[in-house]
Amino acid sequence: MQIVKTVEEVRAQVKAWKKEGLSVGLVPTMGYLHEGHKSLIDRAVKENDRVVVSDFVNPTQFGPNEDLATYPRDLDRDAKLCEEAGADLIFNPEPENMYAKDACTYITMEDVSLTKNLCGKTRPIHFRGVCTVVGKLFLIVAPDRAYFGQKDAQQLAVIKRMVRDLNFDVEIVGCPIIREEDGLAKSSRNTYLSAEERQAALILSKSLNKGRKLVEAGERDAKTVIKAIEDEIATEPMAKIDYVQIVNFDNIEDIDTLTGNILCAMAVYIGKTRLIDNFIMEV
Ligand code: PAF
Numbered sequence: 001m002q003i004v005k006t007v008e009e010v011r012a013q014v015k016a017w018k019k020e021g022l023s024v025g026l027v028p029t030m031g032y033l034h035e036g037h038k039s040l041i042d043r044a045v046k047e048n049d050r051v052v053v054s055d056f057v058n059p060t061q062f063g064p065n066e067d068l069a070t071y072p073r074d075l076d077r078d079a080k081l082c083e084e085a086g087a088d089l090i091f092n093p094e095p096e097n098m099y100a101k102d103a104c105t106y107i108t109m110e111d112v113s114l115t116k117n118l119c120g121k122t123r124p125i126h127f128r129g130v131c132t133v134v135g136k137l138f139l140i141v142a143p144d145r146a147y148f149g150q151k152d153a154q155q156l157a158v159i160k161r162m163v164r165d166l167n168f169d170v171e172i173v174g175c176p177i178i179r180e181e182d183g184l185a186k187s188s189r190n191t192y193l194s195a196e197e198r199q200a201a202l203i204l205s206k207s208l209n210k211g212r213k214l215v216e217a218g219e220r221d222a223k224t225v226i227k228a229i230e231d232e233i234a235t236e237p238m239a240k241i242d243y244v245q246i247v248n249f250d251n252i253e254d255i256d257t258l259t260g261n262i263l264c265a266m267a268v269y270i271g272k273t274r275l276i277d278n279f280i281m282e283v
Contacts, residue, residue, distance in 0.1 A: 001083045003075070003090045007098075007140050010052065010091045014141055022049035026143035026170075028134055031055040031092075032072040033081045036178040036186040040147040041085040043175055052141050053082050054091045056098065060106070061129025072191050091141070098136065107131035107162065113252040114161055118154045118245060118265055119276070130155055131162050138168050145171045149178075151185050153263050153278045157252055177277075179205065185277045192273040200238035201270045204277040207232035207244075211264055212279050220258045220283070222246040233268060242267035242274060249280055258283050 004010055014024055025048030027040045033055075044051045055078050062068035075092060082090055108128045109115045115127035138146065148156050156174045163172055178186045183205035184198070193201055211229040219225055229244050247254055249263040265278040 001079070001088060001090065003079060003092055005093055005097065007093065010089070010140055013089060014050075014052070017050050018142075023144045024048055024141065025051045026137060026141045026146045027051065027053045027087070028137050028146065028148070029053060029055055029078075030057045030071065030188070031078050032074055032188040032191070033078045034178075034186045034188060036149050036151065038081060038085050039178050040149060040175050041082060041087050043173065044145065044147050045086040047173075048143075048145060050089070051087045052089045052091055052143065053078075053087045054137050054141070056091070056093055056133070058098075058129055058133040059095050060099070060132055061126050063123055063125060066123075067189075067192075072188055091137075098133070107135045107166075109158070109162070113247070113254075114154075114158050117247060117252045117254065118243060119267060120154070122242060122267075127155070127158050131158065134159055135162065135166070135168070138163075138170055143170055145173055147173045147175055149176075150174050150280065151177045151187065151276065151278070153249065153265055153280060154252055157249060157263075183209075185275075187275065189273055189275065193270060197238060197270045197273065200236050201273075201275055203233050203236035203239050203270075204266060204268055204275055208264065208266065208277055208279055212281070215258060215262075215264075215281060215283060222254075222256050222258055225258070225264065229264075229266070233266075238270055240269040242269060 025044035027044050029037050057071050059068055106128050160172050184201055207229045210232050211225045214225050214228055226244050233239050233241055244266045246264045249261040261282050263280050267274055267276045
């Protein structure tokens with residue numbers, strides 16, 4: 001497995017693979033890989049001849065008061081996981097290789113729920129950063145398929161729309177959330193949690209399960225489901241809700257009556273750590 005730092009090196013390697021007629025899968029990550037990322041790499045390895053994992057903490061998707069400086073990084077550990085999973089190349093650029101000092105071209109969506117609702121409400125520049133870096137990665141790697149986790153469901157919806165609107169020649173593959181045995185969704189940010197907070201964080205999956213069961217039992221009123229989830233979260237004193245919402249998964253618009261492809265999503269602070277979780281259901 002190769003680890004390369006520059007755009008030119010990735011391009012040269014992918015060109016050589018394509019010349020041989022090999023298909024290429026891309027797994028975009030910000031590193032500090034866990035089982036969730038591994039499931040994406042496993043799937044990419046199954047479905048493509050060669051797999052590129054990008055490992056880049058993308059500065060443009062972090063707001064001024066967010067955790068860019070403290071975001072966990074460990075390339076050696078990531079390389080071991082990628083190698084074991086059967087990836088062929090890690091692209092690990094420095095920020096200055098990805099963004100020229102005077103870069104002024106970004107991918108921004110119009111004023112739509114896709115990027116303004118849910119996480120977009122408190123993270124106004126986040127999806128501009130995500131779209132820009134993912135768009136750049138698509139142009140650099142030119143993959144046949146790209147793999148994204150459903151834990152970041154809004155991100156998945158945004159990327160699908162960007163690919164459709166801008167005619168990127170790549171198939172987007174969404175992959176299920178990977179959880180710890182006790183239900184906590186795997187996340188690089190779980191490392192911020194103390195033992196006590198780690199226990200309190202179970203309230204996310206527990207309350208979502210409650211909501212899911214209500215919908216499975218036939219409840220179709222969004223407010224009723226949201227209230228049941230919020231009441232459950234309120235039983236955990238360390239939890240502070242950022243949002244609990246139910247939206248249409250395709251356009252991230254709020255819905256009153258549950259019908260179609262729905263996304264029930266939450267962001268909850270456990271201490272200083274903001275965690276997200278969700279379920280998607282066809283109703
Ligand atoms: O999901 C992530 O880790 C990031 O948002 C992504 C897609 C790698 C872009 O930086």
